[in-house]
Amino acid sequence: MKTLNIDIESYSRTDLAKSGVYRYAEAPDFDILLFAYSVDAGPVHVVDLAQGETIPDVVRQALTDDGVIKWAFNAQFERTCLSRYLNTPIHPTSWRCSMVWSAYLGLPLSLEGAAIVTGADKKKLQEGKDLIRYFCKPCKPTQVNGGRERNFPHHDPEKWVAFKRYNQRDVETEQAIQDKISRYPVPEQEWGHYVLDQIINDRGILLDPVFVEAAIACDTATREALMNRLRTLTKLENPNSVMQMKDWLAEQGVETGALDKAAVHELLKSAQGDVAEVLTIRQKLAKSSVKKYTAMKQVAGKDDRARGLIQFYGANRSGRYAGRLIQVQNLPQNHVPDLKEARDLVRASNLEALDMLYPSVPDLLSELIRTAFIPKEHHQFIVADFSAIEARVIAWLAGEAWRNEVFATHGKIYEASASQMFNVPLEEIDKGSPLRQKGKISELALGYGGSVGALRAMGALDMGVEEEELKPLVQAWRQANPKIVQFWWAVDQAAQKAVKQRTTTSTHGISFTYQSGLLLVGLPSGRHLSYVKPTIVLNDFGREGLCFEGIGATKKWERIDTYGPKLVENIVQAVSRDLLAHAMQRIEQEGYAIVMHVHDEVVVEAKQHVTVSDICALMTDQPDWSSGLNLKAEGYACMFYQKD
Structure with missing residues (x-):
């Protein structure tokens, strides 16, 4: 036996979508109902575990045999569930994920979606979702069903037969997808990155359960008090109602078409x-980020570690990692100067002191979310991240010499950019200079073809830049960066030529192949980005442009227009991701334990003797393919996760 294709159907009272597979498989009533498998692409067999059948010994042994490659669509689910079922940890070394393969080729991240796009979906059963709802989740007790809370095979034998066919069909569909995309294998190096991702997800990160519970209690009490104050001020039955609140505001002489965050701020x-007090309270109540504490409670396992927070290849245009469950990729920043003291007050549930010392408890709880993540006993967190990674990568790829010189020396890109744009000596631009502010906003907004709209979206007007300055800023930045x-x-x-002529082209060390x-x-690392069914169309400006199929802004499969600067953004973010993946491999190879990573930052759970420079040195130990790139990492040590 060389390969094993697997699909399982399982039951658990725990909500998979909210809690993730690790917590799902920990539930006391967790069970695997059906086990479908195919050996070496042969016929698919379904083992009816729910009705007493057993997995053949040779297949059972293969599950933990690193000499046999196991395939599944979203293999993390199968591997984690089977680890619990067999009551033994299954290491990810010999597991491969068809969902990752689909993502690598720019295909949808669902089995059904990938099957449709590749043409592999010939006869997939459509009733699958209903069958999963019937057998895999608790049911509502009723008089009709005898008050039961779960459906078993004997409750509907016909549905059970259909469910077994559905289980078999999933493996057949996965095999059909693999057959369709077999010409485009995922590089072995990427599978190495996937295995490390699974190790990090299996390891998880420790949460402070006392702090999380206290934060939820503080938030509940604060919201209740604020709602009572709103009722007192407005006399409304439901102050949460947008319609009722609009009517009340109109009675006070304030007309508004919306009550979203931006409208309330205005x-x-x-x-x-x-009116000011009511709107301020509404602003506080709208703080949705505190819901992350509830998410933490739902995700934390029996050992208080949160697992499955990172999805490998979650952003399938660039291959970057994505956040899941608690969504660590969008945690609020912390600016409270007395972070530890504030955290201690929350942990002690001292709401009276919190109300007295801080203007907004919801705002404070939002800023403290990061601090819920803690290292295990006798350990510390070392947080290290790449400095201005995308700015360094684009300068390196484009060959923008003055920028590369900045990154090779002092690294003050905002000041240097302003100096270059406005012809002012670098030493005359300090941190408080308006020119530095203009250099900063230009750097943040204009690197990928952005213009006046990008400056506005980045908050240029709020930062003191005048409307009439926006267009000249765009022109000045582009004149200062001709190579970019x-x-x-x-x-x-190069991309258009490759598509038009069905050929291979290249520029700046990047190849473009139509196949x-x-x-x-083709990226410097050897990895490829993939654009499905590319064509040349007339764009909104009446010029020829590139168009492809993918998951768009609507979250649906659709035609997407793109052009050079947007492709460059994908390329730069992809190269930055490859550098992070390499850095994480180096850190793990040296025996350090990564427990989380966010954007270009890694969080290492390390013993007290490990230093920040130890980790930063590994972050900047560059791969051979990045010769000439000026990479820098900075970090700090902490006893709870925070933004330094």
């Missing part, structure tokens, strides 16, 4: 008296 600029501008349009031309309905963009 209204507060001129509000007075009760050239890079955008060289990529645009059987895919545009493959």
